[in-house]
Amino acid sequence: MKILLWSSLLPLTLAACSPSHAPDPAAAAPVATTAPALGGHHWQLHDAVDGNNQRLDGLFDGSGKPLQLDFTDDRISVSHACNGIGGSYKIVDGHLLTGPLMQTMMACADPVLMQREKTIKHVLGAKPALITSSADGQTLLSLAAADGTTLTFAGQPTAEQRYGGPGTIEFLEVAAEPVSCQHPLPPANNCLQVRQLHYDDQGLRVGDAGPWQPLAQPIEGYEHQPGVRNVLRVKRYAWPNPPAGAASSAYVLDMVVESGTATPDAK
The missing domain is CATH 2.40.128.270 (Lipocalin)
Incomplete structure (x- = not known):
């Protein structure tokens, strides 16, 4: 990686x-x-x-x-x-x-x-x-x-201006290939597959990764390349009045932490 x-x-x-x-x-x-x-x-x-x-x-x-x-x-x-x-x-x-x-x-x-x-x-x-x-x-x-x-x-x-406050830092690992899903935003049958990671104050990974799950919303500022796995530092913002059918929070890319081509057996 x-x-x-x-x-x-x-x-x-x-x-x-x-x-x-x-x-x-x-x-x-x-x-x-x-x-x-x-x-x-x-x-x-x-x-x-x-x-x-x-x-x-x-x-x-x-x-x-x-x-x-x-x-x-x-x-x-x-x-x-x-x-x-x-x-x-x-x-x-x-x-x-x-x-x-x-x-x-x-x-x-x-x-x-x-x-x-x-x-x-x-x-x-x-x-x-x-x-x-x-x-x-x-x-x-x-x-x-x-x-x-x-x-x-x-x-x-900035996102802070648009969403009316500071975001919460989270780390998401994005699998190399999207998965089929249903959600109201285009592409309606395609979702990133993500899991949450955790890091300490020294930037070292700690604890177990969360379960893989489809993310039925985009990550603002992130363009996924099929076949490439990424670890992203994102900011999650509460969205008090989201558009109809949209999630109550928004994800905005803060930094790509790691990137690499997936191995054949990796999700």
């Missing part, structure tokens, strides 16, 4: 860039932004321009997931670039200041992913101005470096 968690981390200190021709933040009508406000959304890349106001088309490939930023009260993480990047941050006088960051150690052949990583490192290292705004009902977050490079992210509400 192959471990996919951040098994190799490399300290990365992002250097500040020397100012050249900084944009005028006042022209963008900046709004005071706090860490809790940032933490209520997943920030997905919506637009990007260089110092000459030319769109950075190399950051967009028209498919897959866009470059994404996520914030907690004191941590920032970058996903959907070549490597995952994360570390501490603070907001000082309207600028985003990151501390020493960590990143996974992967080499990517995809030029889009490489360009995303190069650009986000540059912008985060430049102590960018942080500007929030809205357009057509969409909440936007812009990071503007002193050289004019500006990345604009559209906010997507």
Whole structure:
């Protein structure tokens, strides 16, 4: 079984860039932004321009997931670039200041992913101005470096925002092959087969696994590949007013902990 968690981390200190021709933040009508406000959304890349106001088309490939930023009260993480990047941050006088960051150690052949990583490192290292705004009902977050490079992210509400509270962490092992079942959501005759696992505070598996059973609802953010077993860390949210026929709780993928091809006798 192959471990996919951040098994190799490399300290990365992002250097500040020397100012050249900084944009005028006042022209963008900046709004005071706090860490809790940032933490209520997943920030997905919506637009990007260089110092000459030319769109950075190399950051967009028209498919897959866009470059994404996520914030907690004191941590920032970058996903959907070549490597995952994360570390501490603070907001000082309207600028985003990151501390020493960590990143996974992967080499990517995809030029889009490489360009995303190069650009986000540059912008985060430049102590960018942080500007929030809205357009057509969409909440936007812009990071503007002193050289004019500006990345604009559209906010997507987090599961905590959508379900009205924090979720409960659970671990589910997903069998390699789905099973036949009946439930009201498509595909109506196909369910993931799952069982619950338990881990201690050191990340070591403890106790017995629960029984295998069909899960008659999707796991948000998870796409199953037939023939591949996965152990997932998920968040389960109470859903006080679910749609007709839906379950009273919702599962949202938090992390793929383990992944591997099933052996012939494995479920």
